[in-house]
Amino acid sequence: MRNLAELVCDRVQRRPGARFGMAGGATPTRAQAAELALGSLGALQEAGAGHRQRVALIGTTSNSYLVAWLALVLAGAETALVNPDYPDELLAEMLDQLAPDAVVWSGRAHGPSVAPGAVHLDASRMDRGDLASAGDGRRIITGARAGLDGLADAPGLGRDRFDVAGWMHTSGTTGLPKFCEQTHEYFLRLGRFIADSMCFSEADTVLAPLPMFHINPLGYGVIGGLTGGTEVLGLERFSASGFWPLVRDTGATVLILHAPPVEILKRATGAADAAGHRVSRVFFADPDFLEAFDVPLGFSAYGSTEAGGLCHIWAWRRGERPDHPEGMSRYGGRARHEVQWRVDSGGEIEVRADRAGVLFSGYRRADGLVRPFDEDGWFATGDLGRVDDAGNLVFIERASESIRVKGEFVPIGYVEQRFASVDGVTDVAVWRRNSELVDDEIVLYLVGPSIPTEAIAAVSRQLPPFMQPAAAARLAEIPRDSGVGKVRRRLLDDATVLEWVDLAEAPR
Numbered sequence: 001m002r003n004l005a006e007l008v009c010d011r012v013q014r015r016p017g018a019r020f021g022m023a024g025g026a027t028p029t030r031a032q033a034a035e036l037a038l039g040s041l042g043a044l045q046e047a048g049a050g051h052r053q054r055v056a057l058i059g060t061t062s063n064s065y066l067v068a069w070l071a072l073v074l075a076g077a078e079t080a081l082v083n084p085d086y087p088d089e090l091l092a093e094m095l096d097q098l099a100p101d102a103v104v105w106s107g108r109a110h111g112p113s114v115a116p117g118a119v120h121l122d123a124s125r126m127d128r129g130d131l132a133s134a135g136d137g138r139r140i141i142t143g144a145r146a147g148l149d150g151l152a153d154a155p156g157l158g159r160d161r162f163d164v165a166g167w168m169h170t171s172g173t174t175g176l177p178k179f180c181e182q183t184h185e186y187f188l189r190l191g192r193f194i195a196d197s198m199c200f201s202e203a204d205t206v207l208a209p210l211p212m213f214h215i216n217p218l219g220y221g222v223i224g225g226l227t228g229g230t231e232v233l234g235l236e237r238f239s240a241s242g243f244w245p246l247v248r249d250t251g252a253t254v255l256i257l258h259a260p261p262v263e264i265l266k267r268a269t270g271a272a273d274a275a276g277h278r279v280s281r282v283f284f285a286d287p288d289f290l291e292a293f294d295v296p297l298g299f300s301a302y303g304s305t306e307a308g309g310l311c312h313i314w315a316w317r318r319g320e321r322p323d324h325p326e327g328m329s330r331y332g333g334r335a336r337h338e339v340q341w342r343v344d345s346g347g348e349i350e351v352r353a354d355r356a357g358v359l360f361s362g363y364r365r366a367d368g369l370v371r372p373f374d375e376d377g378w379f380a381t382g383d384l385g386r387v388d389d390a391g392n393l394v395f396i397e398r399a400s401e402s403i404r405v406k407g408e409f410v411p412i413g414y415v416e417q418r419f420a421s422v423d424g425v426t427d428v429a430v431w432r433r434n435s436e437l438v439d440d441e442i443v444l445y446l447v448g449p450s451i452p453t454e455a456i457a458a459v460s461r462q463l464p465p466f467m468q469p470a471a472a473a474r475l476a477e478i479p480r481d482s483g484v485g486k487v488r489r490r491l492l493d494d495a496t497v498l499e500w501v502d503l504a505e506a507p508r
Contacts, residue, residue: 005156037071039146049102051076059106063127076156079166081213171409185357190309191227200228208256209235240268302332332393441470474499
């Protein structure tokens with residue numbers, strides 16, 4: 001395989017009737033999804049979202065979203081997958097760095113500030129063969145299904161393995177989210193590593209219920225699943241109460257999860273709810289999850305969008321318990337065969353590829369590609385880890401000051417900027433506290449005569465739920481570095497609080 005279009009075309013031809021789309025309804029087959037995608041290629045090219053053109057795909061997970069992604073792959077476009085929950089203001093800043101030729105929207109409206117120089121297309125009905133021009137009312141009808149004969153002529157088949165396939169962005173925990181540049185080789189090798197490590201086959205149905213702009217569901221679930229020949233299912237919306245009946249009804253054999261849904265399912269459901277499922281493997285290993293829901297194998301791992309999508313993995317059998325304090329889910333285990341790694345004297349994990357295209361290429365900015373590798377090719381991940389007695393990797397924590405809420409990393413600088421405009425607030429910082437689940441809640445620390453709860457609530461309502469603070473604390477001053485004025489966030493935990501408000505209980 002030289003590119004993603006070759007992978008898609010081969011798998012459609014080999015097994016056209018395999019399901020590829022959203023679970024819980026009339027799930028399309030690979031052939032149906034490919035026919036709809038092929039029908040849009042001419043319209044995409046004509047609109048400026050085709051071969052070798054830079055496109056941002058912004059939308060919620062749906063059949064239309066997956067068809068739009070397939071269409072852009074077959075068209076040979078270079079596609080950035082962007083979080084649709086970000087406000088227009090933040091999206092505009094991010095896309096200024098990317099400078100896309102086109103923006104494809106699916107299930108989300110947009111304002112005029114987002115990429116005003118780009119063509120905007122509405123793909124919300126691509127599962128019905130309809131691609132529309134967003135904003136001016138002009139309709140571009142794609143002609144429904146085009147027939148699979150057009151696969152051999154898909155422009156994307158001409159892309160080279162080291163051509164840019166697209167971008168996924170970082171969380172923006174300490175600044176503007178950065179676009180990580182990924183080649184076709186990156187995705188093909190990641191898909192092969194996942195499919196081989198988790199033993200995917202045509203007997204499997206992979207369920208990846210997370211938003212598709214993440215490397216986890218798209219890289220492991222969709223591309224890993226296509227590589228292994230599996231059926232691939234997603235979810236428009238995760239629901240604990242409906243999860244296990246859906247797993248049973250779809251015959252899912254592999255789950256691609258992460259920490260928050262694992263914790264939610266452990267708390268909200270039990271063995272009786274899951275009885276009768278066919279799941280044999282789950283990504284994101286947790287010993288209690290494997291035991292409670294009778295899953296034979298779980299996989300823990302370490303990686304990032306920069307570090308090849310995944311650079312370490314380990315399989316756990318039900319009943320096994322780790323003997324290290326970090327827990328099962330933080331055991332990176334053995335390195336991918338094409339990745340070297342080390343932990344430096346300060347405890348930071350560093351990785352280097354044995355061959356081109358395994359890791360990301362760098363961060364895409366308006367002034368070019370920033371390649372954050374040293375002269376020997378090592379990438380410092382910003383994560384802390386250690387080497388266990390077997391010579392394998394144990395992940396400890398992120399060295400950066402990050403906040404993760406409901407599975408999403410919070411762009412700290414952006415949130416602070418929004419609350420800094422509140423009247424009466426003279427200084428502000430955000431930090432975290434533990435939530436009832438495995439991730440965090442946001443605490444808003446501020447300096448001022450009082451905590452203006454109504455004004456804070458008004459700003460919060462303009463933000464996505466995962467960016468909204470759960471509590472506010474008033475301090476005499478925000479602890480800052482004396483040199484550059486950077487917030488010393490870890491000192492906030494021990495700061496003297498003059499006033500405290502639980503915003504979840506305050507009127508909004």
